[in-house]
Amino acid sequence: KNELKILGENSHPKIIRIIELMQDANNYYIVSEFMEGGELFKRLVRIKNFTERQAQAIIIQIMLGLNYLHNQSITHRDLKPQNILLEKNDQKCFDIKIADLGFAQKFDKEKGLQQVLGSLLYMAPELVNPVGSYNEKVDVWALGVITYQLLSGKTPFQDKNYEAIKKNICAM
Numbered sequence: 001k002n003e004l005k006i007l008g009e010n011s012h013p014k015i016i017r018i019i020e021l022m023q024d025a026n027n028y029y030i031v032s033e034f035m036e037g038g039e040l041f042k043r044l045v046r047i048k049n050f051t052e053r054q055a056q057a058i059i060i061q062i063m064l065g066l067n068y069l070h071n072q073s074i075t076h077r078d079l080k081p082q083n084i085l086l087e088k089n090d091q092k093c094f095d096i097k098i099a100d101l102g103f104a105q106k107f108d109k110e111k112g113l114q115q116v117l118g119s120l121l122y123m124a125p126e127l128v129n130p131v132g133s134y135n136e137k138v139d140v141w142a143l144g145v146i147t148y149q150l151l152s153g154k155t156p157f158q159d160k161n162y163e164a165i166k167k168n169i170c171a172m
Contacts, residue, residue: 035087065098078100081149122142
């Protein structure tokens with residue numbers, strides 16, 4: 001319901017558009033625009049890493065979408081390549097849209113947010129080791145991780161141990 005509310009009230013060319021909402025006794029159905037290229041993550045797995053120019057094209061578009069959300073006092077909180085969708089299946093096309101706003105939240109700039117949500121590899125230190133509130137800047141951290149991943153083909157915090165990953169993130 002939260003995702004539907006945020007998407008229903010906001011519109012930007014770099015954020016997935018909801019076309020129709022339906023509901024039955026047990027489920028909600030969301031009809032969104034078709035993103036032929038699928039997840040950015042899947043293309044990253046195929047390509048291994050992007051050129052600087054390709055990464056730049058993607059990052060600029062994500063920044064445009066995030067800037068819009070942040071100006072609306074909304075933070076995504078789960079920004080990662082799996083939640084960035086490519087408009088076309090053409091391997092030379094890098095037009096994207098931000099998707100999966102299920103963890104997105106409107107926030108008060110004075111109070112910030114408290115609830116810890118997201119995917120560990122993309123979490124900012126203030127989410128990994130919460131000591132107070134946080135704000136939209138957690139999305140900027142995630143964007144930095146995505147940038148690193150696009151250029152190198154891996155996330156900056158490699159480890160098989162959950163606690164070691166948390167320690168590495170907090171050491172930054």
